[in-house]
Amino acid sequence: MKKTFTNHSLTMLRRALGYGILVTMASLISIGVYVLNNRADLHLWHEVDLDEEFKTSSDVDDFADYLALEDRLFAQLESEVYANTPATEGQSINRFEKGSMMDPTSMKTNWNRTFELTQTSPRAGVLLLHGMSDSPYSLRHLGKTFHEAGASVIGLRIPGHGTAPSGLVETTWKDMAAAVRLAAKHLKESIGDRPLYLVGYSNGGALSVIYATESVNDPSLPRPDGLLLLSPEIGVSKAAALAVWQGRIGHWLGLEKLAWNSISMEYDPFKYGSFAVNAGDQAHRITTEIDKRLGKMAQDGAMQNFPRTLAFQSSVDATVSTTALISRLFDRLPDQGHELILFDINRLALVEHLLSKDPADQLEGLLAETDHTFSLTVVSNSMEEGVPSLRVHLRRREAGTMETIEKSTEMSWPDETFSLSHIAIPFPENDSLYGSGEGGKVPTLGNRALRGERGTLLISPGEMLRQKWNPFYSWLEQKSLTFTELDSVE
Numbered sequence: 001m002k003k004t005f006t007n008h009s010l011t012m013l014r015r016a017l018g019y020g021i022l023v024t025m026a027s028l029i030s031i032g033v034y035v036l037n038n039r040a041d042l043h044l045w046h047e048v049d050l051d052e053e054f055k056t057s058s059d060v061d062d063f064a065d066y067l068a069l070e071d072r073l074f075a076q077l078e079s080e081v082y083a084n085t086p087a088t089e090g091q092s093i094n095r096f097e098k099g100s101m102m103d104p105t106s107m108k109t110n111w112n113r114t115f116e117l118t119q120t121s122p123r124a125g126v127l128l129l130h131g132m133s134d135s136p137y138s139l140r141h142l143g144k145t146f147h148e149a150g151a152s153v154i155g156l157r158i159p160g161h162g163t164a165p166s167g168l169v170e171t172t173w174k175d176m177a178a179a180v181r182l183a184a185k186h187l188k189e190s191i192g193d194r195p196l197y198l199v200g201y202s203n204g205g206a207l208s209v210i211y212a213t214e215s216v217n218d219p220s221l222p223r224p225d226g227l228l229l230l231s232p233e234i235g236v237s238k239a240a241a242l243a244v245w246q247g248r249i250g251h252w253l254g255l256e257k258l259a260w261n262s263i264s265m266e267y268d269p270f271k272y273g274s275f276a277v278n279a280g281d282q283a284h285r286i287t288t289e290i291d292k293r294l295g296k297m298a299q300d301g302a303m304q305n306f307p308r309t310l311a312f313q314s315s316v317d318a319t320v321s322t323t324a325l326i327s328r329l330f331d332r333l334p335d336q337g338h339e340l341i342l343f344d345i346n347r348l349a350l351v352e353h354l355l356s357k358d359p360a361d362q363l364e365g366l367l368a369e370t371d372h373t374f375s376l377t378v379v380s381n382s383m384e385e386g387v388p389s390l391r392v393h394l395r396r397r398e399a400g401t402m403e404t405i406e407k408s409t410e411m412s413w414p415d416e417t418f419s420l421s422h423i424a425i426p427f428p429e430n431d432s433l434y435g436s437g438e439g440g441k442v443p444t445l446g447n448r449a450l451r452g453e454r455g456t457l458l459i460s461p462g463e464m465l466r467q468k469w470n471p472f473y474s475w476l477e478q479k480s481l482t483f484t485e486l487d488s489v490e
Contacts, residue, residue, distance in 0.1 A: 042256060045081055045096050045164040045266060046274060052076045053167060054159045056178045063186035066179060070114060070157065077163045078105070093267040096164070104269040111137035111270050112162030114183075115155040118190070123150035124225075124484060125191035127183055130155075131202030132233070132279050135162045137270035137433075138201055138426050145477055146199075149486035152191055156183045158204070160279075165266070168276040169259055173207075173286040180211050181221060188222035195225035197484050198307075201426050202320065205232025205311075206286045209329065213293040216305045228480055229311040230425045234290060235324020236283045268445065270433065291328050298332040309338045310483045312425055312476055315359035315378075316345060319422035322359075326366070335373040335399045341479070342366075343472065344380035345419040347388040367397055367404050375399050379472060382408060390415075392472070414471050421467040428473040435469050 052073040060066050082105065085096045092100040104110045112135045126146045128139040136143075136155035143153045159179050160171030188196050200208030208227050215221040257263065261280060264273035297303050309329070313322055322342070330340050344363060345355070363378050377396045381388035392411040397404045414436075427434045434445055445468060470476065481487035 042260075042263065043096075043266075044084060046166055046260070046263065047256065048080050048164055048166050050076050050080070050163055050167060053163070053171065054179055055171075055175050060182070063182045066182050067114060073163060074113065081164055093265075095266050095269045102267055102269045107269065111135055111140055112157065114157040115140075115143070117143060117147035117153040117155075119147070119150060119152045122152040122191045122194055124152075124194050124486060125187040125196045126151045126153045126484070127180070127187055127196070127198050128153065128155040129180060129198065129200040129204030129207050130158060130161070131204055131231075132283060133161070133165075133168065133272040133275055134202065134204075135270040139199060139204075141428055141431065141473075142199060142426060142477065142480060145481065146484070146486060149481055149484075151197075151484070151486060152187065154183050154187050156180065158207070161272075162270075165272040165274040165276060168272070168279040168282075170278065171282070173210075173282045173289075176203075176207055176282075177210050177214075180207050181214070184211060184222055184224075185220075195485070196222055197226045197228060198224045199228040199230070199480075200232060201230040202422065203233045203283060203286070205229040206234065206283075206290060208232075209234065209290050210286065210293070212307050213290075213297065216297070216302060223305075224307045226308045226310070226483060228483060229309065231313060231317060231320060231422045232311055232325060232329075233283060233287060233320045234328050235287050235321035236280075236319070237321075268433075287324070287328075291324075294328060294332050303332055304334050304336065306333060308336060308483075309333065310341070310479070311339070312341045312343070312479075314343045314420040314422065314425065315363060316357075316419050317422045323362075330372075330374050333373055338374040338399070339377065339483075340374055341377045341379065341476075343420045344378055346390075346413040346417060347381045348390065348413070348418075367395060370402050371400070372397065373399055379411075381413070409475070411472050411475060417467055417471065419467065420470060424467045424470045425476070426473075427469040428477075429469050429471060431469055 050073060052069060052075075054060060054066060054069055054073075058069060060069055081096055082098050082103075085094070085098070087097060087099070088094075093102045094100050095102045095104060097103060099106055104112055109115075115136055124146075126143070128136065128143050130136055130138045136157055139155055143155050147153045156179065159175045160167040184196070184198070198208040198211060200206070205227075208224075208229060209232070211221070212224055212227060215223045259277050261275045261277050262273075264275075266273045294303070297306065311325065311330070313325055315322060326340070330338065342363060344359065363380075366372075366376055367378060375396065375398050377394055379392055379394060382391040382393040383389070384391075390412045392409050392413065394407045394409060395404055396407065423434075429436050478487065
């Protein structure tokens with residue numbers, strides 16, 4: 001009887017614990033849903049359905065069709081969002097308010113649109129692919145530089161972008177990849193036998209890698225001669241895999257706010273402030289697909305067909321994984337002229353003592369390894385009498401060599417800047433929106449560090465303090481020209 005009573009008691013205890021866990025989980029989910037649903041109200045630009053957006057199912061056969069559809073999409077944006085957004089008194093910074101300081105439609109160029117810079121006799125073709133929640137604006141400086149060097153350039157507006165944040169609620173990475181294929185085919189047709197390069201920033205980097213893997217197996221796709229990757233999205237946080245469940249719960253409960261990771265003020269004319277849950281889910285899906293495809297190519301011995309690659313990455317990046325960039329991409333590449341450039345933090349004053357995570361050990365470990373099949377360059381502080389200075393030098397190890405070569409430069413860290421960021425890489429200091437200057441008629445977002453009481457501003461202090469321009473941009477630009485062989489005059 002005693003044994004029976006003990007087994008019965010254990011069974012009851014397990015049931016009680018199971019019920020307790022379920023009740024606790026349900027309570028936590030309920031609290032989470034309540035908190036998420038009590039955020040700021042959604043606006044028209046969060047809810048509008050712009051059905052003229054490109055999808056894989058769209059009746060589009062070529063790039064000309066894509067541009068015609070984009071024309072209809074922006075006409076729809078004008079009639080359904082701008083025309084229905086009431087004007088406010090005073091100077092507004094709402095990008096969706098007609099005539100506001102941040103209204104992209106009233107600017108000389110609306111960089112939310114696909115742009116083409118053509119050459120009669122092009123030396124190369126360059127396809128620019130921007131990041132998630134971003135627009136063609138982010139790569140316009142490199143686009144201008146490549147065009148001035150003789151290349152025909154397309155700055156593609158990736159589906160879901162450049163219009164309203166609601167564009168990313170339903171768009172998939174496959175829609176984005178399909179648009180890249182259309183643009184690449186069109187550009188290659190226009191340049192003939194000249195080389196084709198893909199320049200991908202963040203999610204555009206992921207799309208560049210996806211296209212490169214597709215071109216290996218699909219003879220109808222022109223193979224790129226090189227990939228230039230800036231803060232490429234090759235791996236993201238594991239938490240991104242859970243993003244889809246927030247959206248699904250919101251859909252099941254009819255709570256539209258749960259489709260959003262963040263609901264923010266839309267003050268940036270060329271980048272969404274609000275971030276859809278689906279965008280994070282698509283980032284997870286495309287990086288998972290990249291890992292699967294590159295793993296199979298490596299297993300099959302097909303990585304020798306992968307295009308020559310140059311990547312620039314900050315060693316501290318809150319958006320994408322630097323470790324995944326190395327393990328999933330560069331460690332799988334054969335010795336064929338690939339190069340990875342990592343920007344260290346600015347190691348001055350108290351910075352090292354304030355870091356939550358110091359990349360120093362990882363960087364030193366990478367430089368110490370002798371079996372890399374790619375060249376590695378680390379951009380870091382120079383030492384003067386044993387103390388780090390603002391001046392910057394390069395530590396470089398060529399593929400397969402034992403020696404790390406150090407080279408001094410004329411570059412320096414700006415005062416009070418402790419690191420680059422994910423978003424800073426493609427922007428020069430003189431960028432009118434994200435640079436360090438005043439920006440003219442448009443408020444510059446790159447030099448705002450307002451001080452006051454916390455919880456008062458609609459824009460988070462963390463967003464204002466995030467580094468938005470690259471002090472080493474000119475060097476990056478020159479490296480990019482050399483990589484594409486556009487640094488010399490024919």
